[in-house]
Amino acid sequence: MTHSQNQSDGHSICYCIVVCGELSSRFESAFPGMTLHARCGQTTIIGHVADQTHLHNILGRLRNLAIDLISVTQLA
Numbered sequence: 001m002t003h004s005q006n007q008s009d010g011h012s013i014c015y016c017i018v019v020c021g022e023l024s025s026r027f028e029s030a031f032p033g034m035t036l037h038a039r040c041g042q043t044t045i046i047g048h049v050a051d052q053t054h055l056h057n058i059l060g061r062l063r064n065l066a067i068d069l070i071s072v073t074q075l076a
Contacts, residue, residue, distance in 0.1 A: 013074055015075065018044050018072075019042065022039070031047070035047055
């Protein structure tokens, strides 16, 4: 199943988003349904994303919080 087929079927896709800095637990409310792991000067945000709009909302939230993005990876 391709990426676009998966989303059009209503299934979420798991993403791993890595950002600069070790985000504290106070940031968890900014990313509901996502898990934050801070380590070695970076934070990994992992969770299911419903669609591209949802992903762009998460990335926009990072931008609005002035958090530098390192990578966004779709997990199998």
